[in-house]
Amino acid sequence: MAGHAARNPAAPALEMGHRRLSYGELARRVRDLAAALGAAGVGAGDNVGVCIGRSVDRVSSFLAILQMGAVFVPLDPALPEERLRHVLNSTDMRLVIVNAASPALPDMELDFVVLDRLPEVAGLPEFDWQPDDCAGDAPAYIIFTSGTSGQPKGVVLSRAALANYAVAAARHFELGASARVSQLNGFGFDVSVGDMAMALAAGACLVFPTDVQGLPGPAVGRFIDQARLTHLSLTPSALTIIPQADHPELTHIIVAGEACRPALVEQWGRGRTFINAYGPTEATIEALFTRCEPGHPVTIGRPVDNMGACLLTQDLQPVARGEEGELCLFGRGLALGYLDQPELTARQFPTVDIPGQGSMRIYRTGDRAKATAEGRFICLGRIDDQVKINGHRIEPAEIEAVLCDQPDVVDASVSLLAAESMPDRLIAHVVMRRGTGTFDPLALRESLSKRLPAFMIPSAFLPVPELPLNANGKRNRSALPLPPFLTEPPVARTVGTATEARLMALIDANVGQHRLAGVRDSFDRAGIDSFPWRPFCLRSRTRSMSDSI
Incomplete structure (x- = not known):
């Protein structure tokens, strides 16, 4: 970003509605905010939260934190207070960047830098700002994902991994200075970090929708044309509900976060580049990608620059050619690990011998996959119980733990319901304490909403006398009853x-x-x-x- 600001300070960097910042103005805004952070005592390695609604200042905050050598931690304002409290506690956070519209945060003796009190950038300032060098293995940002322990876990990503993704994505997705890139992905969803990084690396313009333009469906369709987008980045579910139209300036669509169906490529892939990208948070946003063509099978493609992928058995041995295995990733984009969870980090990021590569640190994705004869990977689903809905990675065990904290709940099982003619949804089977009165699913939903984000609230709650077990004594989710609307x-x-x-x-x-x-x-x-x-x-x-x- 600093290089683009020095070479072409008048080039557009950020837009949202009537607010626009050039690269020169963004550099000045970042410098002023970094100075405010320094005055507040922020130093290298400190975890700094950002809790603001949709705004171009999400980008300036992100860059100012990196400029200080600190670690960016996005705090979605829509999260329940208890979940925000967990993130603040686990990161030992002491300072949060906010604005006048930010929600009240938990009373935890936090310090704040208020964006509204910074001087507004007017015109093109003389460019005199340069970023400080920082070690590549220093942490850049932390993203919290669903965890099996009942609490979200923090994934720590390095500066080298982020830089590698930014440059690789800008090249693979054909971003240039004339590109106009959408910023539709939710704050706290790691793809939103990727949108910022790849656009700024390319000298492109990152365009935020207003709150009205960002409403899923037809409003986003209008936003595509109003913003003159060339690159649209979003989940397949979000793309599905946009009415089809010409969108003459839209040249590239990048979907990620969940499986992409061939019908979506058929609908949106003619006359433009349609990219299906794959990658867990632990591999820095997206680790594989492919260009999809209507009428052809949808794969997750090949690794991005400086990343690799292989298929291993449960014992971490290479599978035979043509056989299925666990998709494992390696290379520059791997996360540093999980925040303050060394045992989990060691388990998910082991070091193994890979033919032709030698001893490599890998990440076990938990996804089943196979490789085509051309070397492209096809994702076949999960090995474990983890599910994805609308791009969000969800551990059912986390929801089950919160359910079992309810006074009258003895046990619970949460699973994904995929049925024809309706969207995928979460279903909770609940064992209630004997003697409990009338089963009240609305009360359970209300209680869960105080601790879990909306995308983790089950769509249906079904009371059952007990949870069935298989011959090995493990929970048998396939034997649980279907919701009445599918069977009655x-x-x-x-x-x-x-x-x-x-x-x-x-x-x-x-x-x-x-x-x-x-x-x-x-x-x-x-x-x-x-x-x-x-x-x-x-x-x-x-x-x-x-x-x-």
Whole structure:
């Protein structure tokens, strides 16, 4: 970023609505914020939080923290207070960057740097700022992911790993100074760090949507054209619900975070470059990628620059050619490890002998995969119970632990429900204490919402007398009962008008057959979350129904 600011300070760096910063103005903003951090006592190695809503100052905060040799820790303002408290405690954080719109943070004797009190950049300042050198193995940022222990775990990524990704992604995804890159991915989702890094490395313009433009679905479709985006980065689920249109300036689509279906490539991949990227947080955002073509199988491709991949057995031996194995990654992009969890780090990042490579430190992804004859990898699913929904990596054990903390819950099992004609969703089977009164799923949902982010709240809660076990005494999730709406015969419909009948037909198409008996049924009690309603709202409007519906 400093190099682009020196060479072409007037080039656009950041945009959001009417707010625009050139590279020269961004450099000045970073310098001023870094000075404020230094005055507040921030030094090399300190963990510094950033808790602000959607704003270009997410980028200036990220860069100022790196400039100070400190460690960037994104704090999503939408997280429950208890989860924020866990992140603040586990990182021993003492200072957080905020603005006037930031939520109240837990009372933990924190210091704050308030962005609104920094001087506003006006015009093009004389460029005199240069970043300090920092060791490549020094930590750059920490991302918290779901953990099996009942608490999220922090993944620590190095500066060398981030720099490698930034340069590799800019090359592989064909970013140049004229590119306009979206910043749609959620704060705290590691792909948002990747969006910032690759755009700035290329001298491109990173474009944030306003809160209205960022609403999933049709609003993002309008944002693509309003922002004149050339590169769109988002999850497959988010792309699925955008209405198809020409988008003449959009040349590249990059999807990551979950499996990409061939139908999505067919819909969006004609006449532009469609990239499917793969990578866990532990391998710095994205470690493999491929260009997808309509009508061809979707793979996760080959490793990015300075990264490698191999297939190993459970005993960490290479699999025979053509056989399946655990996908393991190695190279410059591997994380330093898990924050204050040396045993977990040793288990997930062992050192093994790889044919043709020698002794290498690897990361065990937990994903099953196979390789094609051309050397491309195909992801086949998980070895363990971990699931992905809308790009979020979720450990069911973390949700189960929170459920079992509830006063009347004896045991719980959380699993992914994938059924035709409806989005993937989480289902919780709950064993209640004997003598407990009426089972109240709404009360459980409300209690979980105080400790877990929204994407980890199950869509349905089903009471069961006990959790079934297999012959080895392990939990048998496949023997758990399905939600009633998948097994019970259709309920009698209570449709009063022609408009209600049309609405019910749309509801069936978007959330599954006969989930609701009528338009006055409760969405919550039927286990229906907001995600499938986005295409429903779009279709209701395209069929000449009133927006007020």
